[in-house]
Amino acid sequence: DEQIAVIKHYRDDSLDFPSEEYAVAVESFLIDFNKLGYSESPCKMAAYTLHNLLLFLEMNSLGYHKEIAAVWLEREKTYHEKRGWFQASRTLYLFDIYTREGCIMPQSLNITRALRCETLPDWCLAELDEYLEVKNKEDWAASTIDMIRSSVTRFCEYLADSGLKGFEEIDASVIKGFNLCDYHDTPEGKNAYNVRIRKFLKHLERKNIIPYGLNEALLCTSENRERIVITLTDDEKQSIKEKQDASTASIELRDNAMMLLGLKMGIRSIDIINLKLDDLDWKNQCIRIYQKKTSHEIMLPMPTEVGNAIYLYISNGRANKKTSSRYLFIKNRVPYDALKRSVCRQALKRMLPGRSTPGSGFHVTRRTYATDQLRKGTGKQGLADLLGHRDTTSIKHYLNLDEERMRMCPVSLSDSGLLMKGGRYDRV
Structure with missing residues (x-):
């Protein structure tokens, strides 16, 4: 079992921080944690998490080590709701910093999630990584890079599911097949993805991997729509003003x-x-x-x-x-x-x-x-x-x-030379 292998690997290192010292560090951490002003729920979860980890360490004759704690937390995931597990994860994150720095550093916890593109075949992933590296050097925003990655990943997944073994096997029929089965809720959404896939195809064309002009097989147009601009009504603005006048609490x-x-x-x-x-x-x-x-x-x-x-x-x-x-x-x-x-x-x-x-x-x-x-x-x-x-x-x-001022814009039909006679008016 992979988790057991991790524990065995770090067992000797963990003994440098025996469970007795871990127990003392936990109590010190919890005192400082409460002083920061956290509400009752996070404080209880912090104590619950660290004390349960202590039981696990003592039962298995282990000391504290970050990697062993991570294995234990992953095992506990099945017993927690999503929010509870997140709080437990954050507690261990802050505690590990505490053991090294001697103080708690409250900050947002960034959890690294597996990317969907990581499941792509190597021949897809290599070209995608190279293309994204180019976009990074062009200083595109992170959100734009994510959108490009998502778009190209959808296209590559279709290629892999269709049995292709390389980009050089792409032809117009493959691209049209993808376009027909790639469903989006709105034409604008589909267009946004297709535009980015088409640019990726142009990248492959520049490298002579696919024939020049093949990107044109993927349509990238959608009908423009005019939307009515929505604004707040006078009653809504008045309601906001009344609440603003009564504002006292910090939020x-x-x-x-x-x-x-x-x-x-x-x-x-x-x-x-x-x-x-x-x-x-x-x-x-x-x-x-x-x-x-x-x-x-x-x-x-x-x-x-x-x-x-x-x-x-x-x-x-x-x-x-x-x-x-x-x-x-x-x-x-x-x-x-x-x-x-x-x-x-x-x-x-x-x-x-x-x-x-x-x-x-x-x-x-x-x-x-x-x-x-x-x-x-x-x-x-x-x-x-x-x-x-x-x-x-x-x-x-x-x-x-x-x-x-819009009422000042209309022009009378008589001034414009358009008369209400002839055509359909004669049939009324």
């Missing part, structure tokens, strides 16, 4: 500041959670925004209402004395580190719990801001600058909601 103050950054400045959720304390220029009343989407830095004027909300959060809601993090918005419990963008969406849900408009997450605040600015008379270029857009192309979607 409410954080929600309030986030919502105003979206509604009054049109800032994206990813840029809100990445704001640092150093980005706030109180003297000149402006905020420096590094836009994740465009990789551009902009300076935006900070409305008084937004500044007041941020100040209240920093003064009364942020755990300033418990963290050295420079992020403006942080978790309101241990560990007090950076947030994920989903927190902005959760803030909107807490502000408007009864709202159930499909396809309308936190980005609705940015759309509402843009629409409100147009209704106030802000020009297209001015709005593009406020939103951090490079041009005014994407502004056209918001123009449709400016009802007052």
